[in-house]
Amino acid sequence: MEAMTMSQTVDPGAAAAGKIVKMSSRGTKVFYGEKRALHGIDVDIYRNEVLALIGPSGCGKSTFLRTLNRMNDTIDICRVEGKLMLDDQDIYDPKLDVVQLRARVGMVFQKPNPFPKSIYENIIYGPKLHGLATRKDEFDAIVEASLQRAGLWNEVKDRLLEPGTGLSGGQQQRLCIARAIAVSPEVILMDEPCSALDPIATAHIEELIDELRENFTIVIVTHNMQQAARVSQRTAFFHLGDLVEVGETEDIFTNPRDERTQGYITGRYG
Amino acid sequence: MTDIVANPIAANTGFHRTEAAEKRLRRRYAAEQRFKIYGIIAITLAIGMLVLLLFTILRNGVTAFQQTAIQLEVTLDPAVIDPKGTGNPADWDRAAFQDLVHDALYKEFPDVSRGDRRELRRMISPVAGVFLGNQVLKDPSMLGQTVSVWLPASDPINQIVKGRIDRELPEANRPVSDQQLAWLDQLRERGDSKTIFNSTFFTASDSNYPELAGLWGSVVGSIFTLAVTLVLALPIGVAAAVYLEEFAPKNKFTDLIEVNINNLAAVPSIVFGLLGLAVFLNFFGMPRSAPLVGGMVIALMSLPTIIIASRAALKAVPPSIREAALGMGASKLQTVWHHVLPLAMPGILTGTIIAMAQALGETAPLLMIGMNAFVTAPPTGLLSSSSVLPVQIYIWADAPERGFVELTSAAIMILLIFLITMNGIAIYLRKKFERRW
């Protein structure tokens, strides 16, 4: 494939609409040992939009998500090729600092993973590390703001010092979202954040994602078509390590260009 | 959402790219580096200690395989050795050999005055006569002749020759006088002194004299003891494991057994010694210092290890094999005996060898049942007095003579070689039979 410059976008329509590219991927290939999990992904992620990644299980959605903040570094056998950019920074530049990158690109995981600490400490964990605040009242403000944002404040404001692991699954996931927001990232990556939740909690989080879009750029992996349709502006369909197509969510769901996409969203396979 | 609460987060947007954040990041990385270095230091210290230990043992121990010997022309006068004249070695005067050695030494240094002879005698081992006697016993034709024999030097001389005592020290600070050093140098010049391979170390048993002390008795003792341990602990341990893993119903009683086994594994070894002393020796009146009792005590100690390892091995055999055998109409016992046990055997053996290696190094409980007795001959049976390798090490480590430092270290080398071999076999077995189901 011909090398592309960053000004070129894969989606001319969007560029025309005056959207700003927050992150971009060109020819991203990911290997687990000898096995190639992604075969060259080209996609742009625009500022203040929600991009949904959909596709059958094992097609590489999580893998792609994890390359965006280099969480793949924690897997020994994993190797990444291609060009990934955050604003004008190369994510895989050896000089780039992963700690800073992950502070800017936060992540929420499929299974809620609160630390075995109090709710309060869970939230201030990130801000404390990064020195976002120093005084107690600043921390208090961050805790309240993040929990408000995550829609959890009213449920937990009287028990901030109780362990985060004592919350319900849905609450835990919102706590994890609050924890990610508290660091003031620019991008939030979410890997099937609702897969362990009941419909009410899911609705809660979907609402939340929509609100968060105002300040953040969000990439969300989901297996739920309705969810993708509800929360995202754009959708990318992955299949067997390839990005089959990406575009406005509405277009993808009403008028898919590729028959594999068509098959998947109409439930013929997956 | 109100503006007030949205504030702190929005306010921080872009913070991560600021100068302040960069600076903080550098501090965090420095802390990271320090923490990593603590880990490296910890590992280096631990491994360094291991290396230091092995090095100390090696440096102190290698010299024990050599013994300084002095060549003397001994006249084996039958009238002195065999005063009764019966020709029967049982009637020989064993003490006379030492006198003959001394006479030969005086002849070697004819100008030494009577007054200095005491000092001269201290050049040769006080048990050189025993060595001479043994040689004559082996070859009685030597009797009545003048033969040239190599006999062990005394311990201080031995240590000087091997450089384990510094001959440059002031005379008062070393056990060898200047005069003795001069004699030694004369002997060496004449070629009448050299270091020879210390075969005694491998063939003799304990002795008060380092020249005469060897490891054989305690090695045999260890073999006897371990044999008893193995014969008791392996079948009992495997049987217990088979019962608990394959047959036992899940109830209070089997829970009790389980808890028991886990706790027994952590009981201090000396408590097992107390058990042996109170029950085997005092109650049942078994003999002290016997490999049988030692083996029994250590078998009780090893049981938990063997049971736990065997259960793990049995657990690793996939249920499908049991189902297949049971499905063919085999009884439960037949299934276990014909199919499960053979498959679990490598694992069980590995665990057993490791348990035996531990047992070989066990000291404290054996002290309690008197296996620190001073035994100068290898045991002849399971009930005869005996020492074992680690106890021998303990006894020698306590002995005041300089020569025992090197003997102790050499004994440790032998013990470690045994242990490494056993563990090596265990690792080999594990590798060889490692199976992915």
Place this chain on the structure above:
Amino acid sequence: MPIQLTVAVLLILSAIGYWIGRQRAMSVSGGRVASLHSVPNYYGSFVAVWAGIPALLLVLFFLMLKGPVIEMLVLGAMSPDAVLSWAKASISPNDFQALSTAGIAGADALAETQRNLMMINIRNLATGQERFVNPAVVDALLPAAQHMQHLEATSRWSLFAICMAIAAGALFITHRKITPQFRARNNVERVVTWGLIVCSVIAILTTVGIVLSLLFESMRFFARVSPVEFLFGLQWSPQTAIRADQVGASGAFGAIPLFTGTLLIATVAMAVALPLGLLSAIYLSEYAPRRVRDTVKPVLEILAGIPTVVYGFFAILTVAPFVRDMGVALGLPVSSNSALAAGIVMGIMIVPFVSSLSDDVINAVPQSLRDGSYGLGATRSETIRQVILPAALPGIVGAFLLAVSRAIGETMIVVMAAGMAANLTFNPLDAVTTVTVQIAALLTGDQEFESAKTLSAFALGFVLFFATLALNVVALRVVQKYREKYD
């Protein structure tokens, strides 16, 4: 009739039984083996098991009880005169005076210690080891010794006869039982299952044996020394009593200095082992490349496999002189067998134990927690210190407790490197002694029968056993709870 021969004959009979059983099964089947309920081997085993095992159990039972029973019979049959003339030559004049004026009916009049001493004399005479016996008492004890010989011989012969009868009876009965319908396999398997159960119960018997023997001997100790003095006394010097008649008044048995000494050395050991072990485990599981981990781990395991007697020697040969020299260089008075030296070496011994336990515990912390922390932009060390270690804390506490239990139960290192002086001090540069050192010292070498000194070792063992047991139970609980949390 030596017992070995009885056993050998029984084994042979059992083997014959196997053959007979097989043959019988073949013949009753009339050549159609398939008509038998079980394969012929099981009929053989059936006969062999019943011919061998009951009689062999009897032999075992006999071996266990023979000694005490014969002694009782011999003592019971001794005439007062024989007892008195032995006592005249063997016990202190005062005791003898008291004994003879009281007028005695037999050996029961002697104190337990004296009776044991006399028994040893009789046994030596009976086994032909006259040279160990005071010639003055030989004549008086000769009848008893002969009585003993006689009883020994009779008992062995009767054992042989009874065993043969049992085995033969079993052979006869089992042989007759064999028919094609007979369920030999079920019978044999039932016996084997019972054998398996008995083997599992040995673990419980061992614990019971430990508890009972420690309890029993400790009770005898506490009959002489009050438990309050033992547990709270500040003075430990058991070495005073020389003669048996001094027993009650002997020595000081306040064990506090031993407890503090044990704790002091254990503290030093843990101060070495915990940081080294924990940091090594952290480095190996979180930082080290696979290759490093695969080489360093086995090396640390070597450290765990070295016998403690070797560590003890290392302590006296290298570490203690080094510590003393360091002290001299710093102008500090360091004892040549300081608690510090012993503790350091013990700590090194425990390092691999702590590190492998911590390694397990750290690896049990789920990856999702690490991911969560890294995902927020934490560095490795921040993740370890603020997420992994707090999460693993219960497990690490459990490992710590197990290691402490190891340290206080460890014997050889302290026997060789720590002193015998029961100093009540918390200065690690001084020499202290420990519970295990004292147990070993009191029970090795020449022991006085039944003295408070000897028995005190069991009281110490009792304390040691329950202290370590408590630590282990708590630790295993904590670790198990921890495991369940993350399973």
